[in-house]
Amino acid sequence: DVKVTQSSRYLVKRTGEKVFLECVQDMDHENMFWYRQDPGLGLRLIYFSYDVKMKEKGDIPEGYSVSREKKERFSLILESASTNQTSMYLCASSVESNEQFFGPGTRLTVL
Amino acid sequence: DAKTTQPPSMDCAEGRAANLPCNHSTISGNEYVYWYRQIHSQGPQYIIHGLKNNETNEMASLIITEDRKSSTLILPHATLRDTAVYYCIVRVRDDKIIFGKGTRLHILP
Numbered sequence: 001d002v003k004v005t006q007s008s009r010y011l012v013k014r015t016g017e018k019v020f021l022e023c024v025q026d027m028d029h030e031n032m033f034w035y036r037q038d039p040g041l042g043l044r045l046i047y048f049s050y051d052v053k054m055k056e057k058g059d060i061p062e063g064y065s066v067s068r069e070k071k072e073r074f075s076l077i078l079e080s081a082s083t084n085q086t087s088m089y090l091c092a093s094s095v096e097s098n099e100q101f102f103g104p105g106t107r108l109t110v111l
Numbered sequence: 112d113a114k115t116t117q118p119p120s121m122d123c124a125e126g127r128a129a130n131l132p133c134n135h136s137t138i139s140g141n142e143y144v145y146w147y148r149q150i151h152s153q154g155p156q157y158i159i160h161g162l163k164n165n166e167t168n169e170m171a172s173l174i175i176t177e178d179r180k181s182s183t184l185i186l187p188h189a190t191l192r193d194t195a196v197y198y199c200i201v202r203v204r205d206d207k208i209i210f211g212k213g214t215r216l217h218i219l220p
Contacts, residue, residue: 004154033207042198043155043210058207090154099145100208102154 003027004103006091012109019078021106023091029101031094032074034058034066036087037105043090049074081110114138115199120215129186131214133199136180141203144175146184148195149213155198158184194218 007022023032033048035058045058047066055066063085067075074093078085088107092100116134123129135144145160159166159173161182166173172185186193198213 035210040212042212045207045209048207059209092154099157099160100155101157105152105154 004091004093004101006089006103006106008106009104010107010109012111013078013081014111015082017078017081017110019081019108019110021076021078021089021091021108023074023076023093023103024072025074025093025101026072027093027095027101028071029093029095030071031100032068033092033094033100034064034074034076035090035092036060037090038087046076081108083110086110114142114201114209115211117197117199117211117214119212120217122217122219123186123189124219125191126188129189129193129216129218131184131186131197131199131216132181133184134181135199135201138179138201139203142201143203144173144179144182145200145202145208146171146173147198147200147210148193149198150192150195155210158197189216189218191218191220 004025013019034046035043037043044060049055049068065077086109088105090105091103094100143160146158147155149155159171161173175182196213196215198210
């Protein structure tokens with residue numbers, strides 16, 4: 001089975017802190033994605049990557065950056081966390097253009 | 112913007128077939144219909160996808176109308192564990208997924 005893991009299920013940070021959310025997949029997938037999910041807004045794509053060291057902006061990249069140094073790992077970075085970045089963050093991976101496999105999510109609270 | 116319209120919620124009795132509709136009247140010829148679901152506090156889970164033919168797998172069946180403007184996801188024997196939000200998505204296979212609001216399915220004991 002494909003496994004997508006995220007570094008934390010729950011995270012609490014303070015405004016202004018630098019936050020790293022890590023995602024690892026074990027199936028050698030080329031594509032990886034970061035979403036955030038908020039009540040009433042559904043899932044929104046932040047960034048995605050089709051290959052190592054490649055990244056593409058999604059629909060809401062402002063306030064975020066990403067890093068993909070290795071194929072299996074895709075990191076989401078909040079340079080200076082703000083309260084409006086309190087959300088559920090979901091990572092996903094896929095091979096070619098097939099279905100995406102999602103991780104369990106990280107619920108981030110910024111105080 | 113999501114290209115699909117789904118009812119916000121539905122109920123289904125346990126053991127009965129759950130039929131979840133989706134309208135995608137502006138679908139293009141090269142766009143597939145995908146279904147995902149999200150159980151509370153978990154990441155979304157892929158269910159099934161199709162282009163124009165009906166599809167069936169171990170989880171569900173997908174019925175796509177001949178004009179491809181709508182589709183129905185069928186869970187043949189719904190159980191309480193099928194309670195989730197179901198997302199219908201249309202996309203070109205190489206394109207990103209855009210999730211809409213989905214349908215919240217309640218399975219009633």
